[in-house]
Amino acid sequence: MPVANVDDAIADPHTYADPSAYHQLFRTLRSEDPIRWTEPSACRPFWTVSKHADILDIEKQSDLFANAPRTLLRTREQEEQVRKLTGSVQAVRTLVHMDEPDHRLYRQLTQAWFMPAKLRSLEEGLARLASEFVDRMAAKGSECDFARDIAMWYPLRVIMMILGVPPEDEALMLRLTQEHFGGADPDVNKDGKKDATSAVRGFFEYFKNLTDERRKAPGDDLASLLANAEIDGKPISDFDRSSYYFLIATAGHDTTSSSLSGLLLALLEHPDQLARLRSDPSLIPSAVDEGIRWVTPVKHFFRTSTADCTFRGQKFKNGDSLMLCYWSGNRDEDAFVDPFSFRIDRTPNRHLAFGYGIHLCLGQMLAKMEIRALLKEIVARVGQLELNGKPEWLVTNFVGGLKSLPISYRMN
Template sequence: MDDQALSNAIADPRTYADMARYHEIFSTLRREAPIRWTEPEGYRPFWTVSRYSDVVEIERQQKLFINAPRTALRSVVEEEQIRAVTGSTQASHTLIQMDDPEHKKYRMLTQSWFMPPALKAMHEQLTGLASTFVDRMETFGGRCDFARDIAVWYPLRAVMLLLGVPEEDEPLMLRLTQQHFAGNDPEVNGGEAVDAGAAAKQVFAYFTELTEKRRADPREDIVSLLANAEVDGQPISDFDRNSYYFVVALAGHDTTSSSTAGLLDALLRHPEQLAKLREDPSLLDLAIDEGIRWTSPVRHFFRTATEDYEIGGQTIRAGDSLMMCYPSANFDDDAFDAPHEFRVDRKPNRHIAFGFGVHQCLGQHLAKMEMRALFGELLRRIDWIEATGDAQLLETNFVGGIKSLPIRYRMLAPQPA
């Protein structure tokens, strides 16, 4: 592969739908060009950062490497579509696009909602929700597409409960999520390019209407909280408020959905690990972390250098963009013992699938709690389970994972009360 072809492959959404190819490319990068200047056709250039240690070094220095100028890899065409709607190349102004001190102030608005003490109040709800979705599997006659039928809808319902979005609006939220994160996937876009700016506009229009409803009829949910939120004594702007909903609704759902399907796929492809987990359910928390590492649904985020900086034998200039490649970092031989082995008892497991530093994912505890509830219920009630075809992945270079996972299974007979 020549230099231009490699640059194009790094940006190509199709690379991320074939993780064997992805890992072949990025293992070579970690070994031969861990900090690589990359100029894909149709994109602004950037440095590709593929090693675990380099990603951590960059992300722990929040003043030297900032989020605001460029957050994710978008084509020049997509950036112009977004600029036509928002006035910048950013589709929204969320915690992901913010730097301190602004980032800290906005994160504090909802941080307590996502911490373990507050999430304990959701435990019963999530347990009941998990049971409902395993009940749903009972109705499918022993066959389903786990990704489409369960993994997509279960975390969506959980995060919509937290936000306060009505259940009947979930199909709309799912469509907007997929358009935002996987607009390049032919199955998502129907063979036509998704207008990134128009997709963001639809999300904002929906949440503007919901905000007005919650101001008139407040409830115990995040939409009601943010409807009247203030920062520095001033109401937050409509754009910032809608952006906040945007990141909670979309990012909070899609990453967990991908990790949920990814964990089951890994267990089915490694039946000895599934057997080990079933024999010792106390390994579930470790297995969930391993599933998240294995899947690494956030394929990248960007940082922008504020000063010249030396790293990995390269000089990064002020203003340069850097692409943090999380799946690559999470399969780095220098950071993990035998990273290409899936182990339900992996410990330690210092993966950075949730990021690192001040921008570490706000919803990580909720995501693990959702997965714990679902897999705890599923493993308790399933007799046997196997894949009936290969998993299919979304074509997206940003956030994604398995879009189809056909399975067959037999549930255990209900135990008498």
């Protein structure tokens, strides 16, 4: 491809909705131009970092490569929409956007909720919920759209239970999440009227009301914790609180949904691996990790150089943006043996899907617990799984995966 087309392809959300096109492009980049100065026509320029080892090294150096101020790829037009709302290029201020010391202080507010001691108390409830969702598959007869009917709703129910959002509001949470991550997708933004701030404004309005309720009547949920949260004896700001809600309500389920659907598709496309999993369910944990590597629902995050420096022979200037391409890193031939083979027993599997370093995903253990619970139910209770149509991917260059996965099956 001509140089200009390569740069536009790196930024184009449609590239990420076509896995074969994405992997062809980034395989070439890893080989020929692993740290590429990229100037898409619609976006501010940045360095594209495509190799596993380089992403790791940058993640380790959080002082030299900061999260703020640019954390994800938006067009100039989208950045201007956000700037009009907030005065900066960021629509929210979450753990993803924070550097030290704020990152550590705000992470500590909720960290206990996502640690093994707390998660063990959720295992029985997750097992019941997983069983209920396989019951939904049974109730639909012999076919469903796994992405739309099951994978989108199961992790949403989990995180909304933890957060304290009532079931009747889950449809709103799902719609706003899809609008935020999939605003470039014509199926999500059907009228073309949703801009880069529409979903954020909807979330903030909802969580303002939830905060008022939890201050009057706190419960044993994350919403109550955040409604009354303090750091150094002072209440956190309304903007930081709403941003925290926003992070948990979106990233807390959307990435897990994408991993679930992508894992099932991979098993359907590799029937030998599905048969092996049925014969040896002890492989479920490693199959889950392989599925997450395979899908890598968070396609990128940005970092910003805080000083002039040289990295892998390239001269970064203070303020340069770096796009860390996790999906590319998770297919790196120098980091994985036969990376384009789906292997449910892959060991080691040092994938980057949860990030690395101080910003390692807070909810990674919960996400894997959820996927393991549902996969266990599917393997035990659902037989003759087959594709029943063409899978479709969400048009997004940031966070996403399958938006449609039609399947047919027979219950055991």
